[in-house]
Amino acid sequence: xxxxxxxxxxxxxxxxxxxxxxxxxxxxxxxxxxxxxxxxxxxxxxxxxxxxxxxxxxxxxxxxxxxxxxxxxxxxxxxxxxxxxxxxxxxxxxx
Numbered sequence: 001x002x003x004x005x006x007x008x009x010x011x012x013x014x015x016x017x018x019x020x021x022x023x024x025x026x027x028x029x030x031x032x033x034x035x036x037x038x039x040x041x042x043x044x045x046x047x048x049x050x051x052x053x054x055x056x057x058x059x060x061x062x063x064x065x066x067x068x069x070x071x072x073x074x075x076x077x078x079x080x081x082x083x084x085x086x087x088x089x090x091x092x093x094x095x
Contacts, residue, residue: 040095047091048084055080 059073 044088044092047088048081051084051087052077052080055083 055076055078056073059070059076062068062072062076063070
């Protein structure tokens with residue numbers, strides 16, 4: 001079980017306060033528009049695609065330099081997808 005963090009705040013209390021603040025904001029602002037949902041989906045997509053493409057680009061560059069076929073391309077692509085999914089998950093947790 002986790003106790004208070006460095007600031008002396010309980011993580012459960014902080015989570016409850018964050019949820020209450022989100023609910024107050026949702027009541028005040030009303031439901032998000034369709035455009036906002038589409039923007040969030042687009043942002044999330046780019047957060048996953050960009051690291052994957054960077055990993056693929058670096059992997060292809062290494063493979064061409066050393067003549068290793070797809071030895072580096074495949075793992076760096078998967079690493080990029082994993083990093084993108086992780087960063088997308090973190091971003092969604094903050095929303």
